Amino acid sequence: MPVPAEVLTALEKILGDRLSRSKSDLDLHGRSETYFPPAPPDAVAYPETTEEVAGIVRVCAAHGCPVVGWGAGTSLEGHALAVRGGVCVDFARMNRVLAVHPEDMDVVVQPGVTREALNRELRATGLFFPVDPGANASLGGMASTRASGTTAVRYGTMRDNVLGLEVVLADGRVIRTGTRARKSAAGYDLTGLFVGAEGTLGLITELTLKLQGQPEAISAGVCAFDAIGPAVETVIQTIQLGIPMARIEFVDAATAAAVNAYSGASFPEKPHLMVEFHGSPTGVAEQAETFGEIVADNGGGRFEWSARAEERTALWTMRHNAYYACLAARKGATALVTDMCVPISKLAEAVEETRADIAAATIPGPILGHVGDGNFHAILLVDPQNPMDLAEAKRLSHRMVDRALRLGGTVTGEHGIGMGKLGYMAREHGDAWDVMGEIKRALDPQDLMNPGKLVRQG
Structure with a gap:
């Protein structure tokens, strides 16, 4: 139901013109980075102090009005969507x-x-x-x-x-x-x-x-492999040898191709590892050389590394843009982004089985991830106008969930639950999910704080 007029009047007394009901603002705060349909709030509040936030919440609590926090809007599981309406609290002005x-x-x-x-x-x-x-x-x-x-x-x-x-x-x-x-x-x-x-x-x-x-010295580099298995094995051996990596990232051949098209890069269309070391000049050089030896032992290509800031920045900018590169690879696509994380010893098995599933599917799904801690993602690309695509993406995601739990892992290494992974919580947590619900009810008996997310829905 819409926010009552008395709520809006009370909030305007707190915020003045920093309470917005413009269509553009509501639409902006009703969008998701991934496949979820729009769910705009009834109003957007822009507080500047803790006291104003507390005032907003007290007003909303008195009238049973939902409250949803908003940061930068970059979450991937629909976390900040106002699925039951209410007031979106945008923290853009609390930025000191x-x-x-x-x-x-x-x-x-x-x-x-x-x-x-x-x-x-x-x-x-x-x-x-x-x-x-x-x-x-x-x-x-x-x-x-x-x-x-x-x-x-x-x-x-x-x-x-x-x-x-x-x-x-x-x-x-x-x-x-x-x-x-x-x-x-x-x-x-x-x-x-x-x-x-x-x-x-x-x-x-x-x-x-x-x-x-800030580390005294940083080196970063990239290397290609002919197959996924040896790349993942390189990651496992590097970790087991205790080499202190600051980052070690994986992209598959499809992601490399997408990055080339999006960023004008020239990566071979093969699986790649991107790695970075922090420490002293001597230390990072030794670590890079040792890593290069492991790559060679696993049949990888030449490990090209550099300590030059501009080359490192270019490498990680391309990695950070990989999600958008994958989206651009299928015109008009949105994505269901999977997020499994498994024990490092099970990583190769998880990635290989996932790659085989996607190869046999009807939609593309580039793979990339933070493999140094066993976390990787499949960017399952779907045509938002084609319900069959989303159904196929959810089928693949379910198989990845089965795999993650079978291998002793979790359904989300970093993206969280939001709405998208609610259906998996009972399987991962059992009765512990009910305990989470009890905590929620104790602190928020009216279910006003970001309702529809994380805990079991009544």
Whole structure:
């Protein structure tokens, strides 16, 4: 049902002209990056302070109005769609870096700060924030989806890099979780509870994050293989030898072809590994040479690496654009993006079986991923006007879920549940999914915070 007029009047008293009901704003906040149909909210709020967020939530709670958080809109499982209407809270104006503590290697930020903006702010400090999901996502959104990305193999995910949070609960209370201390044994880990909760338990209004020292030297390179198996085996051997990679990424032949067409690159249309090392000049050179030897032992092509910043930037820009390159490879396509993650020893089996499934399917599905931590994606390309395409994509996705769980893995390594993976939660978690629902009901008894996502629907 539409948001009652008294709600809009009360919100206008809090926000003034920062409450929008324009069609363009509603449409913008009703779109997804993938195959989900539009689901615009009834209004979009642009708060500037925690107090305003709390006021918005209190008004909505008093009238039973849903509240959905919005960061940069880059999530892939329909996380930020207002499937039951309500108010979308866009954190674009809460985008300040509040405090940098170089001596403690931490930073306090508002949720609308993007990862790229934060790292620009940190350049002069010799520090950086390492979690890199590819998209220039907001840090509040990254925490809400427990994001990771290309650097997780060395620096971990958002779970490992969030020290504390400020959160507005469903009744408008404002709480703080965690401290700036690097460890604590004081009660339940509420920070961990809200990291990955996808906005279903509250809205994050402030984050305290760990930082890392900028490495003295960085080297990066790329190599091609004639088949997927040897490429994945190279990854496994590199990890088992303890070589400290900062990134190790995989793209298959179809992805390489798509990147060539999209970016004007000239990769051989074969499976590739892209890798990066951080450390001292001597250390990164030795690591690159050792990695090249492993590549050669597995029949890979020449490992070409460089420490030049412009060449590294060009390489990772192409990798980060790979999703859009895959979309462009099928004109007018949207995608169902799979996200399985398995133990590293099962990675080759998972990738090979997935590749065979897609080869026998009626739709294309380039494969790429952060294989250093056993996480990879199939970009299942579908014609949005053809229901059979989406049905085929879902069939392939179901088979990948079966495979991931059979091999001891998870249905999502980094993208989260949102709406798209709700149907898999019982299989992965069993009764633990019901416990998640009990937590949801305890903190949000009216089911107003991002309803329709993550937990079992009543």
